[in-house]
Amino acid sequence: MIEKDILWHSSAHLLAHAVKELYPKTKLGIGPSIETGFYYDFDFEHKLTPENLNKIEKKMAELAAKNYPITKETLSKKDAVKLFKERGEDYKVELINELPDKEVTVYHQDSFVDLCRGPHVKSTGLMKAFKLTSIAGAYWRGDEKRPMLQRIYGVSFESKAQLDDFLEKLKEAAKRDHRVLGKELDIYSITDEWGAGLPLWHPNGGLLRHVIESYWKDLHLEEGYSLITTPHMAKLDLWETSGHWDFYRENMYSPMEIEGADYEIKPMNCPGHMLIYKSKTRSYRDLPIRWAELGTVYRYERSGVLHGLLRVRGFTQDDAHIFCSTEQLNDEILAILKLAIRILKTFGFNEYDIYLSTRPKKYVGSLDNWERATNALKKALEDLMLDYQEDPGEGVFYGPKIDIKIKDALGRAWQCSTIQVDFNLPERFEIQYMGKDNKEHRPIMIHRAIMGSLERFIGCLIEHYAGAFPLWLSPVQATILPIADRHNDYGLEVEKQLKEAGLRVSSDLRSQSVNKKIRDGQKQKIPYMLIIGDEEVEKKVLSIRDRQGKDIRNVKVDSLKKGILKLVNKKSLDLELNASV
RNA sequence: GCCGGUGUAGCUCAAUGGCAGAGCAGCCGCCUUGUAAGCGGCAGGUUGUAGGUUCGACUCCUAUCGCCGGCUCCA
Numbered sequence A: 001m002i003e004k005d006i007l008w009h010s011s012a013h014l015l016a017h018a019v020k021e022l023y024p025k026t027k028l029g030i031g032p033s034i035e036t037g038f039y040y041d042f043d044f045e046h047k048l049t050p051e052n053l054n055k056i057e058k059k060m061a062e063l064a065a066k067n068y069p070i071t072k073e074t075l076s077k078k079d080a081v082k083l084f085k086e087r088g089e090d091y092k093v094e095l096i097n098e099l100p101d102k103e104v105t106v107y108h109q110d111s112f113v114d115l116c117r118g119p120h121v122k123s124t125g126l127m128k129a130f131k132l133t134s135i136a137g138a139y140w141r142g143d144e145k146r147p148m149l150q151r152i153y154g155v156s157f158e159s160k161a162q163l164d165d166f167l168e169k170l171k172e173a174a175k176r177d178h179r180v181l182g183k184e185l186d187i188y189s190i191t192d193e194w195g196a197g198l199p200l201w202h203p204n205g206g207l208l209r210h211v212i213e214s215y216w217k218d219l220h221l222e223e224g225y226s227l228i229t230t231p232h233m234a235k236l237d238l239w240e241t242s243g244h245w246d247f248y249r250e251n252m253y254s255p256m257e258i259e260g261a262d263y264e265i266k267p268m269n270c271p272g273h274m275l276i277y278k279s280k281t282r283s284y285r286d287l288p289i290r291w292a293e294l295g296t297v298y299r300y301e302r303s304g305v306l307h308g309l310l311r312v313r314g315f316t317q318d319d320a321h322i323f324c325s326t327e328q329l330n331d332e333i334l335a336i337l338k339l340a341i342r343i344l345k346t347f348g349f350n351e352y353d354i355y356l357s358t359r360p361k362k363y364v365g366s367l368d369n370w371e372r373a374t375n376a377l378k379k380a381l382e383d384l385m386l387d388y389q390e391d392p393g394e395g396v397f398y399g400p401k402i403d404i405k406i407k408d409a410l411g412r413a414w415q416c417s418t419i420q421v422d423f424n425l426p427e428r429f430e431i432q433y434m435g436k437d438n439k440e441h442r443p444i445m446i447h448r449a450i451m452g453s454l455e456r457f458i459g460c461l462i463e464h465y466a467g468a469f470p471l472w473l474s475p476v477q478a479t480i481l482p483i484a485d486r487h488n489d490y491g492l493e494v495e496k497q498l499k500e501a502g503l504r505v506s507s508d509l510r511s512q513s514v515n516k517k518i519r520d521g522q523k524q525k526i527p528y529m530l531i532i533g534d535e536e537v538e539k540k541v542l543s544i545r546d547r548q549g550k551d552i553r554n555v556k557v558d559s560l561k562k563g564i565l566k567l568v569n570k571k572s573l574d575l576e577l578n579a580s581v
Numbered sequence B: 001g002c003c004g005g006u007g008u009a010g011c012u013c014a015a016u017g018g019c020a021g022a023g024c025a026g027c028c029g030c031c032u033u034g035u036a037a038g039c040g041g042c043a044g045g046u047u048g049u050a051g052g053u054u055c056g057a058c059u060c061c062u063a064u065c066g067c068c069g070g071c072u073c074c075a
Helices: A004-022 A050-065 A077-086 A090-098 A160-175 A178-184 A203-222 A236-242 A270-278 A326-346 A367-383 A424-428 A454-464 A485-500 A514-523 A534-539 A557-569
Strands: A037-043 A071-076 A103-109 A112-115 A129-139 A148-157 A233-235 A256-258 A261-265 A289-298 A314-324 A353-357 A389-391 A401-407 A413-422 A444-453 A478-482 A505-507 A528-532 A541-546 A551-556
Touching: A004 A037, A004 A050, A004 A103, A004 A112, A004 A129, A004 A148, A037 A129, A050 A129, A071 A077, A077 A090, A077 A103, A077 A112, A090 A112, A129 A160, A148 A160, A178 A454, A203 A289, A203 A326, A203 A454, A233 A236, A236 A261, A236 A270, A236 A424, A270 A289, A270 A314, A270 A424, A314 A326, A314 A454, A326 A367, A326 A401, A326 A413, A326 A444, A353 A367, A367 A401, A367 A413, A413 A424, A413 A454, A424 A444, A444 A454, A478 A485, A478 A514, A485 A505, A485 A528, A485 A534, A485 A557, A514 A528, A528 A534, A528 A557, A534 A541, A541 A557, A551 A557
Parallel strands: A353 A389, A478 A505, A478 A528
Antiparallel strands: A037 A148, A071 A103, A103 A112, A129 A148, A233 A261, A256 A261, A289 A314, A314 A444, A353 A401, A401 A413, A413 A444, A528 A541, A541 A551
16 A cells, blocks of 8 residues: 555646646646645646636546656756756746755656655556645745745545545534534524624523533632633733733734723733732742633634634633742643643543644743743653654744644644743733742743633534533433423423433423434434333333433433433543443 | 635525525424424525626626635634
């Protein structure tokens, strides 16, 4: 079997080959393999249309069928520049000139030639099944200021069956899309009437948030945090002090004037926390201070980047700031990371990517502090034996950070958790504490969010579970389905009993067939459907069908109640009721 | 913001320059049902918005807004 990325990379060449055959004036950009296929960037004379894709696909098939051998050639940089200049490939020339080596390699197939490190499949005939999936604009070398090229995405496989399988999986993944499920499950909506990127939370979404927020608050109180609240807007002066007005303005909304003073809607919660810190003299005995806030912030996001709940303009961060001494830094970071992993695990996220971002070129704070903080982050990751990737120079100017990213249904990664050491704000706000030595010291500040934002986190949750939330999170945990109208009274009685136990229960009293009611309950992904007919009324029991299709008969209301409560209380991720039920 | 696509009923989609339609959901009625759709009826629309072309526009053109896929940027 051919390695996927080699096959895909060769397919990108085949795509470029076909494009050059059909549109000889096209200039080539780059064409790598990616996680889910390949792409190639082109500078076309004309706009591409989806119909062009069919034509290109056909040409690719034709070229593949000819089974041209793919051959490698090593050229001096000079010769390579000459070769691509003659062919009018300005972008390739630019790339060659920037390569550090004296020699470069090119690959040939028929008349087509491309600058490339390789490796490639031996001949074009090895690419048997491919599909060009989409067209998109992409800036040359990812730079907004440079020309926009037209990018063609595709996938390819060694057989038609594999391709079909892949396309089928894509279709399945699309069904998990939180924007589709968010509507179907009546969780949230985003409407132009209110504004782009500003979600409205419907009752089911409101309930989800309530459960998550309660869990989060209780857990933070247990873990030594205090809960604080800061308002949605603050004077512009404050954002000047914090530096946001200088460094973050392009993400902030325009100020509004109130009685002669300018106010800003907050894009961050930190300045408020700084002011609370400054509200009185702090002692070393107070440290570490851990303040948490479910703080709603508003950031200007360019219209093209908005994406359901995963990228919005107003969102609630599960924010917290820790003020500590240098000596406490290691322990605090370790505790935060532990808490983050614990919370993610509770929600069923066991797979994520962790990044450690280190000092960038532009930075504030002393090298000493940077090193200490970076080591503290690293040590915490190692203590917990977490796999991570280092992103050198990718830290924020004010400190190093750990980011945790969760993937959506289509494999796109979204940053949720972030742990950032901040050397900047303590300076700017001149915060301090009195040390044991009776001298003033500047605390270290850690900024952290674990779910990141409730919006994004819930979006990820919806996709992770394809809408079938764990019992403890399900907006409706059980629904009562009487078979005929004469069973309604008993149904309502059961509903009342379960509700009294604190469970979220509904009843479907419509004069509908039980099949219909089950179908609807199933579509709403309600964990348990409680079916009541003559037998159940008579014996004062229930028949339980869980959403996985499992059927248990003759269950007493009381034991069901206990069984569900037990699962809810331990935030179980599965629906298996205890055997005694 | 940029490139491309797209916008018809709450949802999914028809109608290609000539009377805006279907299924589901909703409402009303009948049926009284045993583990994924019982039957019938009713109602539902300034075709995203604003202009324009035309005897006539859902359909063609312009602008604008939203949405979708990318790019850049980010929790």
